Structures are given as C-alpha cells and as structure tokens.
Amino acid sequence: MPALLSLTDAPLFNIWEHLLGDLPAHVSLSHTCQRLREVYSKDDSKWQAALFSAGYGLPLRRMTPIDGAGAVSGLSWRRLAVCLVGHAAICEIGSCTRANACFAQQYAQLPYTRVRALHPRHPIEFHPLYFYLHFSQNPQTSSSQSHHRRSISAHLPTPSPSPSPPPPPSIPDAVSILLTHLPTFPECRYAQYGPLCTHPNASCAFATFPPVERLEFENGDGEVFMIVENPEGCTILDVNRALAQLIPFDEYHLDVALTHYQELALTSGMSLSQYASTISRDRGFLDDHEYPFLHHIVSSM
Numbered sequence: 643m644p645a646l647l648s649l650t651d652a653p654l655f656n657i658w659e660h661l662l663g664d665l666p667a668h669v670s671l672s673h674t675c676q677r678l679r680e681v682y683s684k685d686d687s688k689w690q691a692a693l694f695s696a697g698y699g700l701p702l703r704r705m706t707p708i709d710g711a712g713a714v715s716g717l718s719w720r721r722l723a724v725c726l727v728g729h730a731a732i733c734e735i736g737s738c739t740r741a742n743a744c745f746a747q748q749y750a751q752l753p754y755t756r757v758r759a760l761h762p763r764h765p766i767e768f769h770p771l772y773f774y775l776h777f778s779q780n781p782q783t784s785s786s787q788s789h790h791r792r793s794i795s796a797h798l799p800t801p802s803p804s805p806s807p808p809p810p811p812s813i814p815d816a817v818s819i820l821l822t823h824l825p826t827f828p829e830c831r832y833a834q835y836g837p838l839c840t841h842p843n844a845s846c847a848f849a850t851f852p853p854v855e856r857l858e859f860e861n862g863d864g865e866v867f868m869i870v871e872n873p874e875g876c877t878i879l880d881v882n883r884a885l886a887q888l889i890p891f892d893e894y895h896l897d898v899a900l901t902h903y904q905e906l907a908l909t910s911g912m913s914l915s916q917y918a919s920t921i922s923r924d925r926g927f928l929d930d931h932e933y934p935f936l937h938h939i940v941s942s943m
Contacts, residue, residue, distance in 0.1 A: 663692075663695040663696050663749055663750055665692060665693065665696045665723055665726060666730075668682075668723060669723055669727045686718050687719070689718070689723050690719040690874075692719075692723060693722065693723055693726075694853075694875075695749055695750075695752075696742060697741070697742030697745050697746070697749050697847055697851070698722075698726060698846040698847060698848070698877075699846060699848050699853060699872065699874050699876075699877045700717065700719070700722060700846065700877070701846060701872065701879040701928065702880060703928050704883065704930040704932070717928070722842075725927055726842055726843050726846065729841070729843055729927075730843055733841060733843065734832050734833045735833065735834070735835065735841065735844070737771060737774070737844065738835075738844040741771070741844050742847055742848075745767075745769075745851045748851055752852060766852070768849065768850055769848065769851070769878060771844060772849070772881075774822070774835060774844075775819075775822070775878070775885060816888060816889045816890060819885045819886060819889055820895060820899065820934055821902075822835060822836055822882060823882075823886055823933065823934050824836055824837065824933060824934065825921050825924070825933060827906065828910075837926065837931055837933070838878070838879055838882050839925075839926030839930075840924070840931075842927040844878055844879075845877060845878055845879035845882075845927070846877055846879065847878050848876070848877055848878075849876045849877055849878050849881050853874075853875030854875065854876060855871060855873055855875065856869070856871045856876070857869070857870040857871075857876050857881065867888070868884050868887070870884045886934065889934065891935075895935070896938070896939070899934055899935040899936070899939065900939050903917065903918070903936065903939060906921075914939070914940065915940055915943065918936050918939075918940045921936075922936065
C-alpha cells in the first residue's frame with residue numbers, strides 16, 4: 643500500500659486505460675483506497691470515457707418547470723457509473739444487465755474519442771433493444787447526409803395491402819410504445835421493462851454503434867416524423883421518449899392507459915387516486931419520469 647500511495651497520477655491513469663470497457667472494475671477500483679478514490683474523483687470526464695467504452699451515455703433529461711428544454715440530469719458521470727453497476731446486480735432482465743454485450747468487441751476496438759469526433763460516414767448498427775422499442779426494419783443511412791449533420795435516417799415503409807409477400811413494418815404501434823412508459827406490478831419491477839426509465843442500463847445504452855448525435859426517422863414517403871438528438875450520443879431512452887410524442891391524445895389510447903392503471907390500483911388495494919399519488923413519486927433514475935395520461939385521468943375523476 644505505501645508503494646501505491648507514493649505513485650503519481652500518471653501510472654494510475656495507465657491502469658485506468660487498461661480497464662476501459664469494464665465498468666464494474668472501475669467502480670471497484672475507485673473504492674479500493676483513499677488514494678484511488680482521490681484519483682477517480684479528480685476528473686469526471688474519466689468516468690465519461692469509461693462509460694463510453696462500455697457503450698453507455700447519459701440520456702437528456704425531460705423538461706420540467708425548473709429546467710430548460712433538453713437539460714441534462716444532475717447525475718455526474720461517476721454517479722451514473724455506480725448506478726449502472728448497482729442496477730446490474732439486482733435486475734433480472736438479461737438484455738438490461740448485459741445491455742451492451744452485443745457490441746463489447748466493437749467498443750474494445752474503438753478508441754475513446756467522444757461522440758462528435760466519430761467520422762459521419764462510419765458504418766452504423768442499431769442496438770438490438772430497438773426490437774423492444776418496436777422497430778424491426780433495418781435502418782439505412784440517408785444519402786443526403788452531410789459531413790456536418792452526423793445524422794442517419796431509419797426508413798419505415800408503409801405496409802403493402804397485398805397479403806403476399808408479407809408487408810414491411812410500419813411506424814411503431816402507439817399502444818406498444820405506450821406500454822413501455824406505463825408502470826408494472828411492484829413484484830415485476832426488476833423482471834419486466836415498463837417504464838424503461840426504471841432500468842438505467844437499458845436506458846443508457848447507446849441507440850447505435852458507434853454512437854451518433856442525431857437520428858432522423860422517415861416514413862415511406864421520405865417525410866421525417868421524428869428526430870432524436872443528444873450531443874453526447876443518442877441513447878435508447880432518448881429514442882423511447884421521442885416515440886412517446888407519437889402517442890395520440892385520444893379516447894382509445896386514454897382508455898388503454900385507464901384500464902392499465904385501474905388493474906394495478908385494484909391489485910394494490912388502493913383507489914385510483916391513491917395509486918396515482920404513490921407511483922407519481924417514482925420518477926426513474928433521472929428523476930423526471932411522468933406516467934402518460936395519469937394526471938388527466940385523475941383530474942377528470
């Protein structure tokens with residue numbers, strides 16, 4: 643230990659470089675002794691580098707009455723790293739705890755350069771959790787993409803009326819999107835997605851490899867119906883929340899949400915208003931989640 647305490651920062655940061663991609667090792671090492679805790683606390687960008695190399699970013703925080711649009715959460719990169727490692731220890735969903743296992747080898751070969759330094763024409767793959775977000779069509783890079791936009795377009799064609807061959811997938815179904823934002827039964831908290839924001843590992847996984855600052859989604863007519871932006875790299879949660887803006891505020895989707903809330907309230911033994919008050923305090927790891935239609939349902943009772 644005296645030898646470790648006498649080391650300068652440089653060799654300790656060399657250890658850091660060898661551990662890029664292994665987030666649990668970084669968190670464990672930072673708790674080993676006061677000297678390492680001091681080194682790990684000096685520069686939060688080191689934690690950002692560790693998270694990037696593990697395939698994680700920080701989703702943009704939702705606008706609140708206090709924060710401006712697009713304001714990021716109060717989480718430091720270090721606190722986010724600890725949050726991800728802690729959640730992985732209790733979550734039962736493999737695609738959350740091992741959210742970036744599919745890209746681990748690619749990240750190991752990708753030097754940490756931050757998102758904006760990536761070449762805009764670098765080949766891009768979408769994260770498998772897009773299936774959870776109800777995409778199934780492989781995205782294509784837009785031919786109009788410029789060197790400065792760093793954007794890609796996911797073309798989602800309109801289904802063909804012909805029964806054969808099978809129609810291509812359309813824009814994701816609004817009810818399916820809605821279910822990814824509604825609560826689950828308490829006993830299913832770590833066994834089911836919904837809302838996604840209660841699963842930070844899945845939420846913070848970059849939506850693409852390599853990460854990009856901007857995603858544009860086009861329909862079969864070439865019209866952009868959704869844009870996702872995050873200067874530190876678009877995450878799965880960024881996309882999920884952009885999709886929520888596509889949910890129509892109509893009687894049908896309101897009834898879907900009401901039925902869901904009533905079932906959960908009945909199971910909990912509470913009235914709907916009591917249940918709403920209870921779950922509204924659970925705002926996800928960014929402390930900014932609001933359950934769809936809940937306020938409107940309760941206020942109209």
